[in-house]
Amino acid sequence: MEENFHDSSSSDSDSDDAKLRSPANSFKNNVYRLFGREQPIHKVLGGGKPADIFLWRNRRSSGIALGAGTALWLFFELLEYHLITLLCHLLIVSLAALFLWSNASVFIHKSPLHIPHIAIPEECIVEIASALRIEINRGLVVLREIGTGRDLKKFLSVTGGLWFISVIGNWFNFLTLFYLGFLSLFTLPLLYEKYEDQVDAFGEKAMIEIKKQYAVFDAKVLSQIPIAGLKKD
Numbered sequence: 001m002e003e004n005f006h007d008s009s010s011s012d013s014d015s016d017d018a019k020l021r022s023p024a025n026s027f028k029n030n031v032y033r034l035f036g037r038e039q040p041i042h043k044v045l046g047g048g049k050p051a052d053i054f055l056w057r058n059r060r061s062s063g064i065a066l067g068a069g070t071a072l073w074l075f076f077e078l079l080e081y082h083l084i085t086l087l088c089h090l091l092i093v094s095l096a097a098l099f100l101w102s103n104a105s106v107f108i109h110k111s112p113l114h115i116p117h118i119a120i121p122e123e124c125i126v127e128i129a130s131a132l133r134i135e136i137n138r139g140l141v142v143l144r145e146i147g148t149g150r151d152l153k154k155f156l157s158v159t160g161g162l163w164f165i166s167v168i169g170n171w172f173n174f175l176t177l178f179y180l181g182f183l184s185l186f187t188l189p190l191l192y193e194k195y196e197d198q199v200d201a202f203g204e205k206a207m208i209e210i211k212k213q214y215a216v217f218d219a220k221v222l223s224q225i226p227i228a229g230l231k232k233d
Contacts, residue, residue, distance in 0.1 A: 032204035034192075041193045054185050055193060066186050073179040152222055 037044060045051035049061075056062045075081055098113065105112045146155045169177065192199055 032200055032207075034200055034203045041189055041196070045189060054189050056186070056190055062186065066183075069179065069182050073175065073182075076175055077179075 042051045042055060045054050049058075052058050053062045053065055076083065076086075098115070102112050104110075142154065142158070145151050146158060149155075172180065
């Protein structure tokens with residue numbers, strides 16, 4: 001009887017330890033996470049197959065996706081092929097093949113191809129438009145707050161971000177910049193998931209230092225600027 005009690009108590013303690021070690025409970029602790037993340041990186045990326053591809057859970061699918069993106073970038077960048085030209089040529093070839101087969105099937109006694117009726121559902125367009133409307137309105141609110149001069153911190157953040165993007169855009173064209181973003185989806189999440197604790201610890205130290213430097217800058221510079229209705233944090 002005593003042995004059964006010890007076995008049950010040990011199993012309960014093991015299950016408790018497993019719960020404490022689970023990823024869901026680890027985010028409930030007071031641990032700094034990069035960008036205030038409250039979920040595992042797999043869920044942040046949307047979960048499911050897209051997250052599996054970005055985190056290389058399915059190496060074959062990830063390799064195919066990355067290889068296809070790289071091949072397209074090389075095709076457009078090295079051969080200087082344009083996207084609109086490629087789409088038009090593909091449509092011309094596809095329509096010509098369908099047209100010729102539909103007419104030739106009568107002479108070679110073959111059944112014509114069955115082309116399914118394709119229609120975009122209205123609900124899908126409404127959901128996309130609604131999501132875009134929310135994001136656009138949110139951006140307009142931010143621009144209005146900056147334009148009215150009420151939030152100097154947000155003004156400096158937005159202008160600094162736009163300046164940084166302009167510098168990056170001066171180094172690369174839009175296609176290369178898009179490919180670098182695509183490539184980062186297959187590398188940065190994987191590296192972050194592998195070295196999560198080290199990156200979060202470094203991010204916490206960096207954020208503390210940034211807040212210290214901003215406090216000094218605010219006390220010596222920003223607070224001396226006479227702006228009506230300036231928002232203070």
